[in-house]
Amino acid sequence: MFSPRQTSSWISQILMKKYHVLSPMLKLQEVSVTFGRPIFTNPYCSSERVDPKAHKPNSSTWCSRKKNEQIGVERTRKGTISPQGFSIFAAGASKERGKFCAEEEEPVVSTNSVVERPPPEKPLSPEEWEKLKRKYRGYKIFEEYMLIQMINYNRPIDVAKSLLAAVAKRDGDIPYMFLLQYLVLCESQEQTKEICDIFDIMRARYKTFDSGAVTLLIRGLSCSPRWRDALTFLEQIKKQKVDTPSNKNYRDCINGALMNQEINLALELYHQLLAEGLTPTLDTLQLFFDTCKGVQDGRLKNELISMLNYLRDNQLYPEENFMKSIKQWFESIPGENWKGTITGIQRSGRCSSCNQTLEDINLSPEEYNLLKEKILKEVIQGKDVFRKTTPVELEEFQKFVNIHSPFDIVIDGLNVSKISPKYNPSDTLLDVVNYLAQKNPRLLVLGRKHMLKGNSQWKRQNMTIMSRKAKFFFTEDVSQDDPFLLYATLHSGNHCKFITHDLLRDHKACVSDELIQRLFFKWQRGHQMVIPFYKPGLRIQLQHVLTYNTIVQTTGNSWHIPYDDNFTKRTSYEVPTKWLCLQRK
Structure with missing residues (x-):
């Protein structure tokens, strides 16, 4: 059996001699989903790696998995x-x-009981690996599966080294995919020296790397003394113009710069990230605050104040x-x-x-008018207007609103009538309208034409009583009433509120501009009301905005x-x- 030092050295010697042999390039994404399980068992640490007493970060504080001090x-x-x-x-x-218990995923049960055994906890000799391999005949690539299991069980890297040594001794080479899996294991355990060694080996053997390998190497090298090599990868990605660096690539490079007190370089990378139109990860911003105490x-x-304004x-x-x-x-x-x-x-x-x-x-007048214009154009009319309503119906509704507005509260009648499925919908809606009408606001109830038919669900007497206390507009049964709800509320002015339990996420998604999406969400939070509690004839609780x-x-x-x-x-x-x-x- 090889000692860890001997094994590592022996692997390096074999691979460096065979640097001219190129194995097939495999996408890391293919590696990560092998056997249906992710191989990244230990996510990249960020917010829990800083010693709050230290102003100068170092590799042990930035990359440790220990929790912050309380x-x-x-x-x-x-x-x-x-x-x-x-x-x-x-x-x-x-x-x-809606409290619910998510069902736990059923574990995959193998027909081969040997497969369920965890990987070895200690290094094995090449002969011992061959003996173990014979027990896993059902697997096409035993070494691939075993490396993935080592990652999932977080085995010591010496175990993986001994497996790679056995492969190298048997075949005289180690496939690219095995090196990537070993790199994942080293990165998850923050074995920076091993990461640097694998980087040297792979750089000598391969002219290019796939994006997954680049991401792994940037992440691993950024926490090592050779952190500037990660910057080289970043620049190569930008020069190739085939792919663009991700915000996490920038995060890792910024991490390396801050660990080495290169604050100006870190800020330069941060501004490059913004210039690329990328959104900085929250742990990227946290790195700056931790470093600059x-x-x-x-x-x-x-700069830090501007980061807070970026959050805003x-x-x-x-x-x-x-x-x-x-x-x-x-x-x-x-x-x-x-x-x-x-x-x-x-x-x-x-x-x-x-x-x-x-x-x-509340929105400013300028924001309100901008939102009103965009909602009318992109949500209410939009490209799929015929799937929501008809031009004739929309024009009829706009005339109705122009005549009878402004309203104080707009009610999604069908939605509100079903807040308590056990009770009659027209009775429920009548209770709500009576409750709201106590303070004499101008009410608009949006309904569907089937509510006018007069049946056990929609009693004519209830509809008649409600019509004395609120204005009604009934759309076709196939029309969507949410666009009408938005139009009537926005047209009535900033004071007008609306009641529905629908969160309108689909309509927010119809808006292409991110600024308008934020304005819509802000307006929605300040104007949408729901009824969280209802007991027929006795009590209605209105949730205020x-x-x-x-x-x-x-x-x-x-x-x-x-x-x-x-x-x-x-x-x-x-x-x-x-x-x-x-x-x-």
């Missing part, structure tokens, strides 16, 4: 009202609305570890005396920690930053409920 965060106990009680867009609301540099401070402009939310990095950075700025507190926002929009009122969620905007915001001497906590799963159409309040004393 950071003492002052938590307010003032009367916080959780937004989950009054907004369908609060993080975790969808989970609360306690650094007194006006230009660098402006793109409605991005840091995760909890990133939030802690932001907090630590602010509190470390020399001479500025910042203090961060975890807080919540009251229904009125006031911060429970500093009592400051957050930005209003948010009055404040959930984005990063500042007044100069304060910052309020919404963030995702570690315990609440948030969907793409929800916003965080936890906030970091930063005040300069």
Whole structure:
């Protein structure tokens, strides 16, 4: 049996002698899905790799898998009202609305009981590998499967070395795919020396690499003393013009630069990333905040502030570890005396920690008019207008709205009538209209023509009573009523709200411009109401809208930053409920 040092040296000698032999190029994507299982068992670490006490990162702090130290965060106990009680867009609301248990995937059961055995835990000799191989006759490429199992079980690299040594001794060569799999194992265990050795071997043997191999090498080399080789790969990708670097490629190169205190180079790479039209990963931004704690540099401070504004402009939310990095950075700025507190926002929009009122969620007149124009053009009319309505029906509805608007509340009648499937829909809708009409608002109910037929589901008496308290417009049964709902609400003005349990994600997706999508989501959060509780004839609970905007915001001497906590799963159409309040004393 070979010792680890002997094995590595012996592999290198064989491969370096045979550098002129080119094995077939295999896409890494093919390797990663072999046997239906991903081989990246240990994802690239980012937010949990920094020693919060250190200003200068190094390879052990940046690339370790250890958790951050627990950071003492002052938590307010003032009367916080959780937004989950009054907004369908609060993080975790969808989970609360429809709790379900996902069925665990059934494990693949093999007919060969030997296959289910985990890979060896210790290195084997070539003879021992050959003996073990005979027990795996069902596998076409035993070595490939075994390497994947080593990655999945995170076996020591010495075990993989002994397998490669056996292959090299038997065949005089090691296939490209095996080298990639070994590289994955080394990268997952942060074996930077081995990564550099494999890089030298592969560079001597192959003229080009596929994109998957390049990504692996950039990631591995960026945490090594040879981090500048990762930059060389990045430049090669850009020069070839066949592919473009990914935001994660940039993230890894920025990581290498920051680890070596090349902050200006890291900023240059960051601006290149933005110039390429890529979105920086959140851990890319966190790297800067972790590196720059306690650094007194006006230009660098402006760069970090611009990163916070990037989060604001793109409605991005840091995760909890990133939030802690932001907090630590602010509190470390020399001479500025910042203090961060975890807080919540009251229904009125006031911060429970500093009592400051957050930005209003309503759009400006310019934003509102722009959104109204785009929604009419791309969502209501759009290219598939005949699938939503007919030109005649749309024109008829527009005339109706022009005559009877403005409305205060627009109701999706069919949607609201089904909030409680056990009860009669016309009775339910009547209860809702009666409840809303108590304060004499101008109500519009959108319905379908089958609601006028008069049957057990849609009682004529109920429809007559409701028609005295609200305006009604009935579309064809095949028409989509959501576009009519949006048009009537937007046409009525910024004060008008609408009620439906439909989250309108399809209509948001119809808008091609990202700015308009953000404006639509902001407007929707400030105008859509739902009915979370209904008991026929007795009680209706109306969930009110948010009055404040959930984005990063500042007044100069304060910052309020919404963030995702570690315990609440948030969907793409929800916003965080936890906030970091930063005040300069």
